[in-house]
Amino acid sequence: MxxxxxxxxxxxxxxxxxxxxxxxxxxxxxxxxTKDGVKVPxxxxxxxxxxxxxxxxxAEILSKRKEYLSPSMFYFxxxxxxxxDGRMQYxxxxxxxxxxxxxxxxxxxxxxxxxxxxxxxxxxxxxxxQHSTILYLNRAIADFAEALANKLPGNLKVxxxxxxxxEANELxxxxxxxxxxxxxxxxxxNAYHGNxxxxxxxxxxxxxxxxxxxxxxHHAINPDPYRGVFGSEGEKYAKDVQDLIQFGxxxxxxxxxxxxxxxxxxxxxxxxQLFIIYGVGGIVELAPGYLPAAYSTIKKAGGLCxxxxxxxGFARTGSHxxxxxxxxxxxxxxTMAKGxxxxxxxxxxxxxxxxxxxxxxRSYFNTFGGNPVCTAAGLAVLKVIEKEKLQDNAFVxxxxxxxxxxxxxxxxxxxxxxxxxGLMLGVELVTDHELKTPAKLETLHVMDQMKEIGVLVGxxxxxxxxxxxxxxxxxxxxxxxxxxxxxxxTMSKM
Amino acid sequence: MxxxxxxxxxxxxxxxxxxxxxxxxxxxxxxxxTKDGVKVPxxxxxxxxxxxxxxxxxAEILSKRKEYLSPSMFYFxxxxxxxxDGRMQYxxxxxxxxxxxxxxxxxxxxxxxxxxxxxxxxxxxxxxxQHSTILYLNRAIADFAEALANKLPGNLKVxxxxxxxxEANELxxxxxxxxxxxxxxxxxxNAYHGNxxxxxxxxxxxxxxxxxxxxxxHHAINPDPYRGVFGSEGEKYAKDVQDLIQFGxxxxxxxxxxxxxxxxxxxxxxxxQLFIIYGVGGIVELAPGYLPAAYSTIKKAGGLCxxxxxxxGFARTGSHxxxxxxxxxxxxxxTMAKGxxxxxxxxxxxxxxxxxxxxxxRSYFNTFGGNPVCTAAGLAVLKVIEKEKLQDNAFVxxxxxxxxxxxxxxxxxxxxxxxxxGLMLGVELVTDHELKTPAKLETLHVMDQMKEIGVLVGxxxxxxxxxxxxxxxxxxxxxxxxxxxxxxxTMSKM
Numbered sequence: 001m002x003x004x005x006x007x008x009x010x011x012x013x014x015x016x017x018x019x020x021x022x023x024x025x026x027x028x029x030x031x032x033x034t035k036d037g038v039k040v041p042x043x044x045x046x047x048x049x050x051x052x053x054x055x056x057x058x059a060e061i062l063s064k065r066k067e068y069l070s071p072s073m074f075y076f077x078x079x080x081x082x083x084x085d086g087r088m089q090y091x092x093x094x095x096x097x098x099x100x101x102x103x104x105x106x107x108x109x110x111x112x113x114x115x116x117x118x119x120x121x122x123x124x125x126x127x128x129x130q131h132s133t134i135l136y137l138n139r140a141i142a143d144f145a146e147a148l149a150n151k152l153p154g155n156l157k158v159x160x161x162x163x164x165x166x167e168a169n170e171l172x173x174x175x176x177x178x179x180x181x182x183x184x185x186x187x188x189x190n191a192y193h194g195n196x197x198x199x200x201x202x203x204x205x206x207x208x209x210x211x212x213x214x215x216x217x218h219h220a221i222n223p224d225p226y227r228g229v230f231g232s233e234g235e236k237y238a239k240d241v242q243d244l245i246q247f248g249x250x251x252x253x254x255x256x257x258x259x260x261x262x263x264x265x266x267x268x269x270x271x272x273q274l275f276i277i278y279g280v281g282g283i284v285e286l287a288p289g290y291l292p293a294a295y296s297t298i299k300k301a302g303g304l305c306x307x308x309x310x311x312x313g314f315a316r317t318g319s320h321x322x323x324x325x326x327x328x329x330x331x332x333x334x335t336m337a338k339g340x341x342x343x344x345x346x347x348x349x350x351x352x353x354x355x356x357x358x359x360x361x362r363s364y365f366n367t368f369g370g371n372p373v374c375t376a377a378g379l380a381v382l383k384v385i386e387k388e389k390l391q392d393n394a395f396v397x398x399x400x401x402x403x404x405x406x407x408x409x410x411x412x413x414x415x416x417x418x419x420x421x422g423l424m425l426g427v428e429l430v431t432d433h434e435l436k437t438p439a440k441l442e443t444l445h446v447m448d449q450m451k452e453i454g455v456l457v458g459x460x461x462x463x464x465x466x467x468x469x470x471x472x473x474x475x476x477x478x479x480x481x482x483x484x485x486x487x488x489x490t491m492s493k494m
Numbered sequence: 495m496x497x498x499x500x501x502x503x504x505x506x507x508x509x510x511x512x513x514x515x516x517x518x519x520x521x522x523x524x525x526x527x528t529k530d531g532v533k534v535p536x537x538x539x540x541x542x543x544x545x546x547x548x549x550x551x552x553a554e555i556l557s558k559r560k561e562y563l564s565p566s567m568f569y570f571x572x573x574x575x576x577x578x579d580g581r582m583q584y585x586x587x588x589x590x591x592x593x594x595x596x597x598x599x600x601x602x603x604x605x606x607x608x609x610x611x612x613x614x615x616x617x618x619x620x621x622x623x624q625h626s627t628i629l630y631l632n633r634a635i636a637d638f639a640e641a642l643a644n645k646l647p648g649n650l651k652v653x654x655x656x657x658x659x660x661e662a663n664e665l666x667x668x669x670x671x672x673x674x675x676x677x678x679x680x681x682x683x684n685a686y687h688g689n690x691x692x693x694x695x696x697x698x699x700x701x702x703x704x705x706x707x708x709x710x711x712h713h714a715i716n717p718d719p720y721r722g723v724f725g726s727e728g729e730k731y732a733k734d735v736q737d738l739i740q741f742g743x744x745x746x747x748x749x750x751x752x753x754x755x756x757x758x759x760x761x762x763x764x765x766x767q768l769f770i771i772y773g774v775g776g777i778v779e780l781a782p783g784y785l786p787a788a789y790s791t792i793k794k795a796g797g798l799c800x801x802x803x804x805x806x807g808f809a810r811t812g813s814h815x816x817x818x819x820x821x822x823x824x825x826x827x828x829t830m831a832k833g834x835x836x837x838x839x840x841x842x843x844x845x846x847x848x849x850x851x852x853x854x855x856r857s858y859f860n861t862f863g864g865n866p867v868c869t870a871a872g873l874a875v876l877k878v879i880e881k882e883k884l885q886d887n888a889f890v891x892x893x894x895x896x897x898x899x900x901x902x903x904x905x906x907x908x909x910x911x912x913x914x915x916g917l918m919l920g921v922e923l924v925t926d927h928e929l930k931t932p933a934k935l936e937t938l939h940v941m942d943q944m945k946e947i948g949v950l951v952g953x954x955x956x957x958x959x960x961x962x963x964x965x966x967x968x969x970x971x972x973x974x975x976x977x978x979x980x981x982x983x984t985m986s987k988m
Contacts, residue, residue, distance in 0.1 A: 055633040064636035068643045070654045072853035076629045083630040086623040105625045129580045131599045131837025135570045136577040139549040142558035149562045160564045163657035163839040170690040196664040198691030210856045212671045343625025345657040345839040345862035359566035362704045368839035
């Protein structure tokens with residue numbers, strides 16, 4: 001078994017950057033690595049060459065970003081990539097170099113970058129009418145609402161369009177509060193649900209919560225099978241929901257909001273020179289049995305159950321179209337964004353006619369929400385998922401990928417956990433299997449080296465030690481092999 | 495002088511719909527009106543024919559909307575229009591009938607519907623790369639941020655991109671709270687700033703405020719020159735800001751948020767069968783001297799001044815690029831949306847480097863915010879405004895239009911006030927000049943009849959008695975004449 005350099009032997013940033021960089025440089029990677037006879041993994045072939053890029057260099061863009069954009073804006077890699085083109089599961093940098101995109105713009109690009117059907121829908125609609133507001137009729141919003149409602153179970157038939165997941169969750173939380181007449185909502189520790197005044201309350205990671213008033217959300221213990229106190233015993237965690245209601249509220253509650261698989265964003269605190277990445281969890285599948293028990297408790301207290309499908313929805317988990325279906329529950333309100341439009345700004349809330357009625361008490365309006373271009377794109381996405389059987393592909397390729405990653409776990413002690421389902425997978429790196437000590441710097445190193453080989457993955461976990469693998473759903477078996485081979489190769493060199 | 499039927503003589507909906515509908519039917523309008531020799535105004539010619547429409551009818555769309563979309567969704571006109579195409583300042587319905595768009599999708603379409611430069615920017619970028627997240631570099635966001643920062647005065651140089659005006663105002667309010675360490679914010683009665691948990695607090699119209707907790711916003715008296723207690727004496731109104739701070743806060747304040755010209759949305763409460771439209775104000779220009787005095791008071795209390803330029807920005811007021819410039823003030827934070835992308839979902843917050851720094855305390859991220867397609871569109875919009883001198887056009891055509899509308903006010907007692915500047919104008923209808931009694935039903939009638947002639951205007955005002963005229967900035971003198979002639983013709987028949 002090949003071993004890695006334990007993190008304890010790394011005493012400073014200097015050691016990190018010098019020692020590991022020396023291992024294999026970008027130049028070396030472009031050739032067969034003949035030093036020890038192991039070949040550098042090769043990307044599957046792909047018949048597309050992007051048009052030449054004539055824009056500013058990465059350095060020039062970075063300098064403009066520093067001057068004109070938020071200092072809170074962070075990026076991946078010590079030397080960030082200038083991504084200028086995308087085609088299906090591949091991205092291209094300014095020099096035309098191709099990368100396998102195993103992150104999908106954070107689980108957003110579901111059909112593939114610049115999927116022709118989605119591009120055509122956007123282009124055709126953009127040329128006819130971009131925006132006129134819902135004060136006039138247009139077929140695009142109505143057709144997409146119908147198609148979306150038809151993808152949902154039960155009486156989830158009324159659609160509200162927004163421009164983002166934050167807006168969708170803000171609306172869902174408000175509707176739960178209006179419907180029940182209660183203010184208290186329960187969300188899960190580790191959760192990320194948005195960054196507006198209401199949703200930041202539901203977000204439960206200190207790194208994403210600014211020191212402003214966020215009222216009325218209680219944070220239940222995270223049913224995390226890998227790090228949680230009760231392991232995979234979902235029902236035990238669910239008792240915390242009952243406790244919170246009993247001891248933290250009047251006994252009545254507005255609702256409960258959670259993802260089916262916590263996606264958990266990565267965070268870069270820019271004031272540090274080295275990438276210090278936070279973010280709790282990182283693709284945490286809620287322990288089996290948790291959601292049915294928690295939903296039942298919430299319903300007994302008069303609350304509504306909100307399923308945040310911003311990342312897990314739209315066929316990503318493979319076995320089902322929606323993440324909540326993996327847990328055998330039916331929510332009262334479903335929120336979505338990211339994958340819904342393959343990258344176009346679009347979010348939605350779907351609920352029952354009875355709950356939807358609360359919004360007629362006053363007026364609710366969203367200028368861009370449901371505009372013809374975004375809803376035409378959304379409809380095209382649904383059709384592509386269907387036509388290309390992307391849910392099946394997510395299941396087949398995702399299962400294979402998870403299997404191969406699990407085998408890698410047996411090969412390298414560095415891998416503490418492999419989890420998730422479909423094409424929403426997490427790989428957690430630790431320096432000690434018993435203590436589950438996060439392997440922070442090793443994660444950065446592996447991520448960086450995989451990029452050099454041509455694979456882009458995402459990152460999460462409170463200590464930045466979880467790879468988030470959420471590629472476009474057209475990811476192939478060969479892509480899966482290439483990803484795992486690249487990770488294997490990188491770890492073998494450590 | 496031609497007289498109108500006083501509203502007091504209208505005792506019921508029945509009288510409204512029968513009596514006025516009888517005056518002139520749609521069929522009659524298509525021909526020269528020979529009854530009294532007055533010709534129906536004719537739309538300026540325009541060399542464009544939309545492609546044939548093969549989609550569902552208005553009735554079919556309406557039926558799908560009723561089944562699958564929010565019951566809170568409202569529309570203009572008893573028989574809503576099915577708008578399928580747009581070209582510059584014109585919209586086309588399913589039968590290819592052309593309408594002059596004097597509303598611009600609520601002050602959103604600034605360059606004109608499907609302006610070729612904006613369409614090309616969107617199409618080109620959509621074909622190369624739609625979305626990869628700001629975790630990688632891309633030129634589009636950096637180029638647009640630079641161009642946008644260069645349009646702003648003072649040290650307003652750091653840009654944050656969002657997907658809507660609501661998201662922009664949420665972020666701005668949070669930044670003010672973080673920067674000052676205070677929670678209290680002052681907004682103006684009549685204001686609309688968004689509908690998420692924070693911005694709904696700043697919104698100050700009962701019809702847009704749901705019965706959920708909205709904390710920390712105090713609402714100052716609206717400096718409305720037409721209906722306000724101090725007429726046009728801005729400084730007198732500003733004393734209310736001092737009073738609110740003195741009696742409603744600890745003496746310290748996070749900030750103040752206001753538009754330069756209140757846009758004030760219209761509201762349709764769908765549970766009523768007839769259109770009952772609410773919405774305070776309706777294109778209310780803040781009384782002269784108000785903003786400098788209010789800003790000074792806020793600054794003395796340690797607060798930040800936020801200019802909501804969602805509607806008044808991007809050259810709409812003609813005399814200046816930003817609404818606040820008409821008042822001789824420089825805000826600490828500027829928020830924008832609507833016109834920024836000619837209809838694409840895009841918002842922004844611009845502030846100083848010092849204030850922007852607060853967001854590095856924790857992490858802030860927006861998945862779609864600043865994506866290549868929307869920012870490429872934004873840059874194209876700025877270039878079109880410049881190249882086609884749309885600000886000058888808004889000034890020249892807007893001034894002429896206001897002059898002609900003011901002349902109409904002298905002709906018809908029904909018009910109580912004509913206000914605004916550039917191509918952001920309001921026409922308030924009253925049944926009594928002294929009492930300023932809102933002419934609700936008359937407004938609906940005029941709006942409906944103008945639509946029959948081919949002119950689409952917007953509507954606002956608490957009683958739904960204010961026409962909102964916010965067309966694409968390519969509006970021509972002939973369009974202005976056609977609009978006024980259509981209004982004149984309609985009123986002459988009442």
